[in-house]
Amino acid sequence: MEKSFLVIGTGEVGIAMLDSLYNYIATTQQQFTIGALVQSSSAGNGSTLQSRFIGLAIEAVDLVSESIENLASIFGKYDTVICCSGFSIGAGMQVKITKAVLEGGIRRYVPWQFGADYDKIGRGSAQPVFDEQLDVRDLLRAQNKTSWVIVSTGMITSFLFREEFGVINLSKKVIHALGDWQHSLTLTSCEDIGTVTVAILFHQPEVLDQVVFVSGDTVTFQEIADKMESLFETGFERVLWSRTYLEQKVNDDPDDVFNRYRLVFTHPGVTWPMNDTFNHRNNIPTTGIVQWANTHVAII
Template sequence: MASLPGILVIGAGELGLQVLRCLAAHPRHTPGTVAVLLRPASINSSYPAKQTEIETLRGLGFDLVPGDIVEDSGESLASVFAHYGTVIGCTGFVSGQGIQLKVARAVLAANVSRFVPWQFGVDYDAIGRGSPQDLFDEQLDVRDLLRSQRQTRWAIISTGMFTSFLFEPSFGVVDLENAIVCALGSLENQVTVTTPEDIGRITAEIVLGEESDALFADRPIFVGGDTVSYEDVARIVESLVQKPVKRNVITVEDALAALAKDPDNGLLKYQAVFGQGRGVAWDMDKTWNRQRGMSITTAKEWATANLLSMIS
């Protein structure tokens, strides 16, 4: 791997913390070379839980860099990014519209050697512009920007949905309490899922592993823990609750009609996109991790480990 002046991870939330832990644990990690960008209010927080989190990061040997991708100017962010050879975005969509494009522009302005943008998720190219989830168009703007230049090499890590989100009651697919699975689009539709822990391991290997230079090849890398149909999900739930599960279908038309009445409802936007079934699942045999024999958590393994305690 080329000699680089360090790695900056933007954010230490659900995914960022896993990426940081796995970078620190990687055999090719050099102590003192990984930093994390955090809001100054987080670094200086007086809340005990936040203080514990900050001490954990310091204990792992990470440099805590103050910065706010929402409030800081692009020029200010670029001045920070310029000190690092690799920048990894781990902030998600919660930062709001326009922020991912702002970060990408700052990365390019800083002449960062390698960039992993916040694109952990679906195949935005396949979904295309104008999807029910309007946040996805910005992801395509970021890709267009990265593809328009050659100075910064990038790797997009396409992971599908977080495994936990597929089973999250608020997502509307799995209702454990009432033993109901609501398929999005059809029971045959599929979705690829990966746990944040596994995404962290994969990301660390892509960034630090022996193949690293070749992997920053300005294209998406498809990974995954599992690709399951909603019928598969129903069977997983049946294995947990030990009784027949009712199967419902939320059609794309139903989701779009509901969205028309409630256009700011993020849940309905996601239901419509996943119901369309395009760009949200891929063949596990073709994933980067499967081809390298990495042991990854399946949907059933995650559900068994995390949901059994919720069943009375």
């Protein structure tokens, strides 16, 4: 079906994607079919979604247990599939979804690649799930029937403020730098991921079969500390976690997912200049770290 969209997953990014698609409809007065794939175990959430997004089609499916063939038949009803399911559904699932997309013969696919520059990071990094992202890219690049768009966003901004991650600890007023104080991170909020991805999908001429870089903000760890001190009008203890220290933490506890994320985010492939982004070139405003924190984080 021409100009129909299926959003897989209704977490933070999925909801932001639906918001942006519906905002586009409201702004342009165009009509498109929009669907959301929800886990069959939470199918009751479909009515809640439909009360928020009028006309939304609900596809209730268990991604883990459903066969690739059945998933392909569902995906094949849509022109564009946007995967917002994240890593939490389990190892191998992004490859399974991609195989179903290709089997379904859809026109255009946006895979769950809202993160680092996986090509630059390469295989065998501290975070094994990143290898699966490269498997997905290999599948897409090895065929020419389904077009694809990979949207690289860096770290989701809210993740930076998770105390388990450890970079910004507001309760203890500590900022940890990963690797080096001059190393930088590219950050993009969920809302901006939705906004910019939808802008990419409707851009003319069409953006197809390429990696597109976006950014809400690109900041060094020193800038992060300076900005937090200025925003909250208080001092933060500044502690460097060297790469050697982070490697040892992974060796000591390889099952700790945050140990792996801390180490992998010392890699150069997690950052790019704002000037090189799609949103900068197309004058799309995005939310910087201070603006995001001012809106989402309570005063400490």
